[in-house]
Amino acid sequence: MKQSRLAFWIFLAPVLGWLLLLIVLPHLDMLYMSFRSGNFSDPGWTLANYRTFFEEPIYWLTFVRTATYAVVTTLFTLVIGLPVAFYIAKVVRPRLSGALMVLLLLPFWVSELVRVYGWMILLRESGVINYFLLKAGIIDTPIEMLYNDATMIMGLVYTSMLFMVVPLVSVMESLDDSLVEAAYDLGAGKLCIWRTIIIPHAKPGITSGCIVVFMLSLGNYLTPNLMGGKNSLWFTEQIYNQFIASFNWNQGSAFGFLLLALSSGIVWAGLKLTRQKLGEVAS
Numbered sequence: 001m002k003q004s005r006l007a008f009w010i011f012l013a014p015v016l017g018w019l020l021l022l023i024v025l026p027h028l029d030m031l032y033m034s035f036r037s038g039n040f041s042d043p044g045w046t047l048a049n050y051r052t053f054f055e056e057p058i059y060w061l062t063f064v065r066t067a068t069y070a071v072v073t074t075l076f077t078l079v080i081g082l083p084v085a086f087y088i089a090k091v092v093r094p095r096l097s098g099a100l101m102v103l104l105l106l107p108f109w110v111s112e113l114v115r116v117y118g119w120m121i122l123l124r125e126s127g128v129i130n131y132f133l134l135k136a137g138i139i140d141t142p143i144e145m146l147y148n149d150a151t152m153i154m155g156l157v158y159t160s161m162l163f164m165v166v167p168l169v170s171v172m173e174s175l176d177d178s179l180v181e182a183a184y185d186l187g188a189g190k191l192c193i194w195r196t197i198i199i200p201h202a203k204p205g206i207t208s209g210c211i212v213v214f215m216l217s218l219g220n221y222l223t224p225n226l227m228g229g230k231n232s233l234w235f236t237e238q239i240y241n242q243f244i245a246s247f248n249w250n251q252g253s254a255f256g257f258l259l260l261a262l263s264s265g266i267v268w269a270g271l272k273l274t275r276q277k278l279g280e281v282a283s
């Protein structure tokens with residue numbers, strides 16, 4: 001008994017060390033810095049870093065905008081991911097299902113930077129799509145498809161799709177096919193079957209996928225910066241500017257904790273609305 005308990009703690013020690021050194025301690029240090037003034041001659045505590053956020057409209061407007069677009073991205077990803085997951089889990093044969101999962105995984109073998117530049121090559125004024133539209137005579141002048149909110153959301157949906165489809169496929173594989181067949185035999189329509197059987201069964205996967213996609217979208221820096229351009233401000237860019245451009249680590253720490261509070265609050269509200277617990281979703 002003692003040996004098994006000792007082995008348990010030996011195997012758990014690297015995980016606890018990783019969490020303590022790379023997650024807990026840096027966040028505690030950032031929390032400490034967020035309440036400091038940054039002026040070494042003034043060692044006192046202050047709320048000035050948080051007060052700056054509410055006093056400057058550019059900060060809280062970007063904050064609200066980022067949260068809104070992260071929610072929109074999550075909804076788009078869910079709407080696209082649900083039928084894709086159902087097709088992979090229930091419609092195609094098991095061998096083809098594995099091949100489709102590999103195809104879904106394939107773009108993630110390269111970095112996000114390469115994937116975003118791939119979209120930019122397609123969508124820019126001298127890109128592939130404009131070239132074929134001009135050759136076909138559909139347009140007379142190239143269309144600027146980059147650097148707007150719609151393109152940015154499309155890029156975020158693309159980069160997050162795998163993290164929505166995988167948990168959905170996992171829960172849909174456990175769905176009993178006889179329930180869907182019985183509903184068809186009793187005359188239920190497709191919308192009715194989705195609403196009363198498939199979506200309620202997939203609720204843990206939906207919640208799990210939405211949490212991951214929302215977190216990834218909210219904390220994404222690369223895709224909004226490259227595909228959204230200067231007119232699509234993202235709050236992570238404000239954090240980057242404070243840390244790297246302004247060297248104001250105290251202000252950047254305060255912004256980071258506000259973003260953490262926002263993401264935690266929205267995830268908590270989502271769990272309350274769906275009447276689920278975090279432990280159930282994670283399992």
